[in-house]
Amino acid sequence: MTATIFDIERSSFVDGPGIRTTVFFKGCNLRCAWCHNPESQKREPELAFFESRCTHCGKCREKCPNHLEQCTLCGECARYCPTDARKIYGKEMSTDEVMDEILRDRAFYENSGGGVTFSGGECMLQIDFLEEILKKCKESGIHTAVDTAGHVPYEYFERILPYTDLFLYDVKAFDTEVHKQYVGVGNERILENLAKLLSAGAPIWIRIPTIPTVNADENEMQRIKAFLDEHGTTEKVELLPYHTMGEGKCLALGKELVTFPTPDAETMQKLRAIFA
């Protein structure tokens, strides 16, 4: 069995407790306007071109079997680009290949209380693979976390619940119309799944991308808090300030760039206090 993976990041300190390896699955069924991993959205591998790094040496055209007229995602242009201006995002990997990567940092997981985090895109869209690799991780005694936006059938959660030590669950906006406007879909299923998951007693860290003009206000956060309090207990609520680091990748993939203001430290502090 294989999955489409666009990155495996070792030494992550930000995707759950301890030192972790984060496996990024390619493909997402949401289109968040602020997405900082635009390469994660499309399921298929894709070629990115970082124009600012290009020195126009012509090596890519020379090496491309089709002289850049038609892309077959063979990766030759990226391989020979001296400035990494071209990059292929996404490759098919088997569970064994991914496990090999995960197991490399086992010593660090043990010393730091870390483990592996499956993220994306939306890792749960590749549920068969996810279920299998979670099982393998548990067999190897590795702490597992699943980072999800929750827009999937609840049955998927039921399949992986026995093998998942922690969910990192995104709540992007409480108002469904706002959600629809910026994410592309309403949030009914997402909140319903979250309520069920909380009722089931699953360990959950809530992650809220915090974006001025979208959700960075006290009222919105209060509503999220009330919802969480009503349905169970969360271990932690993390407010992640919007940043612009995905802009370069967005342009490189030829996607439309939408930007938002970044929240100031004072706002972040005030909003975080709501969940303290």
Add this chain to the structure above:
Amino acid sequence: MKKFCDGNIERFIRNEYYDLLAPLSPTERFAKKFDLMLSLLRPELRENDEFFGWLIFDEKCEIDRLFPDEELPEALQKAEEKMLSFGTRSKVDRGHTLINYEKILKFGLSHYEKEIERELAITPNDPMLLAMQSTLSSVRSLIQRTLSFLDEQIALTEPQEKPKKLQTIKHSLATVPFSPARDFRDALQSIWIIHFLTPLAENAWYSISLGRFDQYVYPYYQASLANGMTRAEAKKMLRQFYELLNSYADGACLLNIGGEEYNELSELIVECQKEFSLPGPILAARITEHTPDRIWEMLVDEKLFSMGQPTFYGEDACVRALMEKGVPEDKAKQFANSSCMGIGLAGEEFDSMWGCVFSVSAALETALNGGAFVTRELPWRIPNIREKITTLDELYEAFEASATYLLDFALPTYLSLAKHSEETTPDCFVSLLTENCIKERRDRISGAPYHNVTVECMGMVNVSDGICAMDQLVFREKKYTLSEIHSALKNNFDGSEDLRQELLACPKFGQDSVADEYAIRVAEILQKIIRRHSEGRVHFCPSLHTLKSNIRYGSEWGAGYDGRSAGTPLAKNGGSSNFARSVRPTSLVLSASKLPQHKFFGGQPIDVSFSADTVREHKKELAALISTYLQRGGLQFQVNAASSKTLRAAYENPEQYSHLIVRVGGFSLYFNTLPDNAKLEFIERFEKEGT
């Protein structure tokens, strides 16, 4: 920062008293020189001084003069030139001294005086013993002169001001360093006098370390606390001690804390380090599996990391390394870390810490080219190297033969240089404080129980990455011939960019990949050849320590088999090459800990940079990362924290960042003191590895 006493004093004495000193024997000359230097120092007392510290030398002298017998014989000059032709340097590296302060505090210098007297009773005319005796007598005179100066100061002070404080200072200096220390003030006073005199005697103004300060000073600290000293008063004394250290020599003195036990003084030192924000001393935090969480909490600190502090050392790994060198276990456990990267025994060593810097690239080039160099033209070649290399085994065999030939030239040359140095420029002061030397009437170079010659394997990781690339592209995939590779190297890849990209894309050390196996093999070959030269008290110590010399040595060498362009930096310390992609902190830790670190007992740090936010928010994770490295046998872990933005801004506007301290190698320094190319290299590395 202006130093209150530095190399000017040696130059001045040599120049002003040349005719007087030139005819003397080397030991007599040392004693006379030392006496003259001490007599020219001007004592000074400053506001808020807690003990006596300032001995100022006001003159300036730029003229460097050698006495006729100090000139290197022609044969040695030629040997140095030959070494340089293959990118290698050797020297008798004075400095890097680690005095046994514990013994001095316990017994005082009078203990050494008596020992010299006893030996002189047996051989009254021994020149070394006489010079040692004279040296201590000069120190006595200096102390006496300073006490008189203090009396004058006391007489000048109005009774209502602070005569009591001056009396206390005088009382301490009247006791130490000749008699045993009684309390914390005495201990600092005694250590400082010896610490001040050491580089003066060595004429080497760098890396004078303090050893296990928190352990040997602790009894005196406790005694003072019992007598009413407050923690705040102790801190005031440490403040002056730190100021003195930073106004003198290069500040790169390593101060050990912890090990099996962190005491109250260790914690006070960490507190001072944060509060004072000075580059020196360097904290060497010694880590065991029992190091408590509260200590990790103190040590993994945004402010400390931003100054490149502390350096973390693995206690067990250091003991194992010393045992590998041949030190008995009970003795090895008494080790102290010293600057730049020493693992040693206080008062028992002469550490020639940059004794030899060996260009490993020279061995690979000649191995793959029938004994001839590729990127430089030399009128000689290494004999008996196979003309055609077709397999990895043949490559390793030729590499070992080449490295053996080059090291068999460089390391015996070092021994000749050491003999010359000992015969012409002895240091009778440091020698008398070094075990064995009084009894054997010898200089520390041959008298110390351990004469360590660190052999830096410069560019080793570039070479092992290069061998990995040759194995893949030439031997297994057969995409290129060696002749094509050599042609590209000669032209610094001009017209061969495809080849260079293929070389760069091969696995690299630091990625926790197959490349590590090549690094292990190369490391094993080198340590075997180097250690074969050790004999008696002389220990050639393999090392991967580079400090920032990887820039200089890289600038002097041509293109490499790993895809490195001519003139660009070689890999730094025990880390990956600058252009290795996908190196993460965990992968670097795993790669580096696969190396036979204990056999590289000359020292080998890895450097990891973190953003300030990471240090603030992920203490537990960083502690786990560091402890995992040390548990796996890592010797030394160096840290840095800053933001890339800050570093870039400091590069552009140095005048606005005069206080930015970074960790460069064996020590922290002000970023502005780095040359531009080193600044850029530092920024590039930080941006690549910054987590």
